[in-house]
Amino acid sequence: MHVLRCASCDLLLHExxxxxxxxxxxPHCGTRxxxxxxxxxxxxxxxxxxxxxxxxxxxxxxxxxxxLFGVPFSxxxxxxxxxxxxxxPFVGSxxxxxxxxxxxxxxxxxxxxxxxxxIRNAKALNYxxxxxxxxxxxxxxxxxxxxxxxxxxxVRDFAEVSVDAGLLSFVLLQILTAVLLSRxxxxxxxxxxxxxxxxxxxSIEICGQERELASCKLCGLxxxxxxxxxxxxxxxxxHRVYQSxxxxxxxxxxxxxxxxxxxxxxISILLTNGKRLEDTIFSGVASLIKQGMxxxxxxxxxxxxxxxxxxxxxxxxxxxxxxxxxESGRKLRMKLYRFVKWxxxxxxxxxxxxxxxxxxxxxxxxxxxTPGPGAIAFGLVVVLTMIAAESLDSRLIWDKYEQR
Numbered sequence: 333m334h335v336l337r338c339a340s341c342d343l344l345l346h347e348x349x350x351x352x353x354x355x356x357x358x359p360h361c362g363t364r365x366x367x368x369x370x371x372x373x374x375x376x377x378x379x380x381x382x383x384x385x386x387x388x389x390x391x392x393x394x395x396x397x398x399x400l401f402g403v404p405f406s407x408x409x410x411x412x413x414x415x416x417x418x419x420x421p422f423v424g425s426x427x428x429x430x431x432x433x434x435x436x437x438x439x440x441x442x443x444x445x446x447x448x449x450x451i452r453n454a455k456a457l458n459y460x461x462x463x464x465x466x467x468x469x470x471x472x473x474x475x476x477x478x479x480x481x482x483x484x485x486x487v488r489d490f491a492e493v494s495v496d497a498g499l500l501s502f503v504l505l506q507i508l509t510a511v512l513l514s515r516x517x518x519x520x521x522x523x524x525x526x527x528x529x530x531x532x533x534x535s536i537e538i539c540g541q542e543r544e545l546a547s548c549k550l551c552g553l554x555x556x557x558x559x560x561x562x563x564x565x566x567x568x569x570x571h572r573v574y575q576s577x578x579x580x581x582x583x584x585x586x587x588x589x590x591x592x593x594x595x596x597x598x599i600s601i602l603l604t605n606g607k608r609l610e611d612t613i614f615s616g617v618a619s620l621i622k623q624g625m626x627x628x629x630x631x632x633x634x635x636x637x638x639x640x641x642x643x644x645x646x647x648x649x650x651x652x653x654x655x656x657x658x659e660s661g662r663k664l665r666m667k668l669y670r671f672v673k674w675x676x677x678x679x680x681x682x683x684x685x686x687x688x689x690x691x692x693x694x695x696x697x698x699x700x701x702t703p704g705p706g707a708i709a710f711g712l713v714v715v716l717t718m719i720a721a722e723s724l725d726s727r728l729i730w731d732k733y734e735q736r
Contacts, residue, residue: 333735335347336363336547337547338361338607340666340726340727341729341730342547343360343730344367350366355371360730371511375444377682382508383512389498390504391498393496393497394407394499395408395480395495395496396493407691408430409476409498412687413425413428413431413687416686416687416703418731419702419703420703423711426683427683430587430682431472431475434470435505437463438509439509443461444459446521449524449525452525454564454565455566457521457522458566461551464516465550467555468516469676472677473505473509475684476684479684480499482628483684487693491521506631516558518550519551522565525551525678530721537651545557546571547564549570549573550562550727551564573688579719579720579722580647580723583723584648584717584720586716587640590709594613596612596707598612598704598706599616599682600702601701601702602687612706613637616632616635617629619633632643635681640710642672643679644717647672647717650729651731652671654729666729669724679714683707686707
């Protein structure tokens, strides 16, 4: 019988058959350890190809058009970000990466993974699935779509907004991307790649050596801990992620430093009729409330203030519990960790809204919109908190449960 270790808590489990369309979760931490997707790999490939076809019109065609001073102005996904590259290169580059480069890389990586699987090339599959493992967290098509809705509500005070042809392609692209993100994983491709004769022999012998087993973080194969490299994908075997706590603390403390200028410095500057209006995140939310846009105010407040602070507090709490070896409440901390990883990307909403606003109403001295210095600090907070969440090895939360 095959055994596997949970990638989140390291509990040793016996692999069981799972019906198509169902999944199995670890009884220890609740992480999904086996998923038999209702869509085959060939079906995922077809979805990825369809998403690639939609990617071109979704990126190049206008999404919305506004009628400003009797003149129509339209915006594409990256038009505002490209404008920002001259004055705020970090903010512009970050938005372009999350809404264009990362989604395209994700789709291309799916194609390369299927090709490597088809030609049975383990080295190529290693490279493609490694990229897939990390790039998926930066795909923010859904964040941009919500940001577009927020931006359109905000510009209603200045101009009439109408939908353009590219929006349909972008919505369909988001739907297909969401389907792929919920199903695709490196382990799925490596399981389809299969086992070598050496691995089959080891799987029979390891049942009596359960305490000496480790799992590969990339392909999930369970094997003797004394292996330097995974026998299936060739990745370096590590009992725990190297210096995970130090990397997480470093990223988290840097995020704490930048969160103060992100909230105290203006994040956006609007010039209208010769008046300069500077807004911090708080004052922007207050302005939306005064205008009666309560729903938009709640969304911006949650994404730009609550989420970054919550991520920092939750990660700091988890790290402190690991440091002081707190044994109670581990399931709660695991839920917090999964929540932090899921919610992290939504902090990008404010920067996406800024890029959209720049594209739509940056019209010179009469009406001008530009980011403030707080936008740079806020972008750094988003990136650093996401890096902190990815750097933390969740198995450290559970280390005292087993004698090693």
